[in-house]
Amino acid sequence: xxxxxxxxxxxxxxxxxxxxxxxxxxxxxxxxxxLSPRLLHQSKTEVLAADPKxxxxxxxxxxxxxxxxxxxxxxxxPESTPKKICGLPDxxxxxxxxxxxxxxxxxxxxxxxxxxxxxxxxxxxxxxVKCFMGEPPANWEKVLSGIRTMRSSEGAPVDTMGCEKxxxxxxxxxxxxxVLVSSLLSSQTKDQVNHGAVQRLLExxxxxxxxxxxxxxxxxxxxxxxxxxxxxxxTNMKKIAKICLLKYNGDIPSSxxxxxALPGIGPKMAHLVxxxxxxxxxxxxxxxxxxxxxxxxxxxxxxxxxxxxxSPEETRVALQLxxxxxxxxxxxxxxxxxxxxxCTPLRPRCDKCGVSELCPSAFKExxxxxxxxxxxx
DNA sequence: ATCCCGGTTG
DNA sequence: CAACCGGGAT
Numbered sequence: 040x041x042x043x044x045x046x047x048x049x050x051x052x053x054x055x056x057x058x059x060x061x062x063x064x065x066x067x068x069x070x071x072x073x074l075s076p077r078l079l080h081q082s083k084t085e086v087l088a089a090d091p092k093x094x095x096x097x098x099x100x101x102x103x104x105x106x107x108x109x110x111x112x113x114x115x116x117p118e119s120t121p122k123k124i125c126g127l128p129d130x131x132x133x134x135x136x137x138x139x140x141x142x143x144x145x146x147x148x149x150x151x152x153x154x155x156x157x158x159x160x161x162x163x164x165x166x167x168v169k170c171f172m173g174e175p176p177a178n179w180e181k182v183l184s185g186i187r188t189m190r191s192s193e194g195a196p197v198d199t200m201g202c203e204k205x206x207x208x209x210x211x212x213x214x215x216x217x218v219l220v221s222s223l224l225s226s227q228t229k230d231q232v233n234h235g236a237v238q239r240l241l242e243x244x245x246x247x248x249x250x251x252x253x254x255x256x257x258x259x260x261x262x263x264x265x266x267x268x269x270x271x272x273x274t275n276m277k278k279i280a281k282i283c284l285l286k287y288n289g290d291i292p293s294s295x296x297x298x299x300a301l302p303g304i305g306p307k308m309a310h311l312v313x314x315x316x317x318x319x320x321x322x323x324x325x326x327x328x329x330x331x332x333x334x335x336x337x338x339x340x341x342x343x344x345x346x347x348x349x350s351p352e353e354t355r356v357a358l359q360l361x362x363x364x365x366x367x368x369x370x371x372x373x374x375x376x377x378x379x380x381x382c383t384p385l386r387p388r389c390d391k392c393g394v395s396e397l398c399p400s401a402f403k404e405x406x407x408x409x410x411x412x413x414x415x416x
Numbered sequence: 417a418t419c420c421c422g423g424t425t426g
Numbered sequence: 427c428a429a430c431c432g433g434g435a436t
Contacts, residue, residue: 225433232423267421267432275434305434327432351433384431385425 175361176338178397183366185394186377209246212290215316216283217246219291219298220276222308222315224266236263248289251280275303295321306352314368323362324371325355328378333358335382335400 209217221237239262240246245254260273279301283291291312292298298309310324323329333339334347339357341348348354362370374382381388395401 223433265422267423268434269421271420271434303434307433 176336179336179338179362182336182394182397183373185397186373189381189393190373190376213247215291216248216289217241218316219279219283219304219312220246220251222311223272223276223279223303224263225308232265236266239263248280248283248287251276252284272303275301278302279304291316293317293319306355310355311371320364320368323355323358323367325351325358326371326375327351327384328375328382329358329371330354331384332374332378332382335387335398337399338362 217237220240221233224236225233237246240251240259243258243262244250245259245262251259254277256273256277259276260269263269263272263276266272282301283289286292292301295309295313298304298312299306304312306322307324307326310320310322313319313321314324325333330348330351333354339348339354340346341353341357348357358370359367378384381392389395389398389401392398392401
């Protein structure tokens with residue numbers, strides 16, 4: 040029993056490095072000390088079952104013994120969080136003003152797209168502002184219900200997991216932290232992988248800000264190895280844990296902008312976390328599936344032209360202009376699942392799509408790869 | 417626009 | 427084996 044623990048000793052790491060380099064591919068220049076938990080990961084399951092060596096103390100998190108790290112009092116009040124979930128959210132929130140550091144270019148793009156929204160932001164004081172300042176695309180309701188029908192029949196991966204499933208039995212604060220971590224790791228097309236990583240962190244008691252803050256980054260790296268960008272994510276997780284610990288008493292930020300200020304948390308995750316962790320819908324969680332599908336359906340366009348939107352952020356703003364707020368939360372899982380099974384990035388199954396009749400892009404993505412950029416017809 | 421990293425798809 | 431996928435940072 041027992042045995043190999045994760046490569047927490049620097050020697051283990053060192054020995055692992057040349058190994059990875061040996062079988063690694065590009066080694067040009069400098070393989071920035073890329074250690075590959077890959078091999079180590081295979082024995083991961085056993086490792087997890089094993090008992091940690093005391094000397095390593097890496098996982099010695101004192102259980103959640105004192106989980107209640109107390110201090111709740113200080114609880115940061117819902118600062119800038121508008122509680123009006125039903126009313127129209129403050130449009131200004133859409134333009135992440137001072138999100139991270141300096142205002143990002145996104146803001147400009149956003150405002151460019153929604154001149155209307157900008158106006159509302161400054162003048163409307165009532166909640167009864169119509170949700171549709173933009174023109175809803177024709178038949179959007181039929182399309183939506185059609186997609187729902189397709190979704191109900193086939194089980195898409197997204198249905199079996201989601202960060203909302205993370206830590207379902209944990210106390211609120213821990214659950215929220217679990218949701219944040221889970222979304223950070225998430226890669227929807229590989230939720231199994233994501234789930235496994237979250238599960239591993241949980242089993243090792245590393246799903247709390249305190250524990251994560253104390254843990255070895257290398258350990259975290261190894262545990263989440265299967266997910267993409269694990270090195271960066273491990274780094275971000277540690278930073279996030281520390282920030283949560285210092286500024287939020289181990290909880291996670293409760294406002295969109297504070298979430299956006301966390302390293303590795305962008306619009307897509309921030310909106311998702313606001314929804315799942317705080318049940319506060321500030322905007323639509325737009326990932327590449329939502330972005331791609333909305334454009335194929337002709338649901339979003341750039342400001343004036345009929346051009347497709349070029350970024351998820353642009354799509355989010357354009358979609359929010361007309362999509363009724365009740366649909367903001369469900370639209371993501373709906374389209375993600377649809378995008379995984381039917382409206383795939385490549386070779387969309389238009390023949391199996393129940394709304395192809397209403398889709399302006401149906402059957403148009405013939406894969407004429409790089410052959411001749413010629414015309415059609 | 418590129419890179420991060422490994423998996424998947426063609 | 428090459429291209430692509432993914433969310434964010436730069």
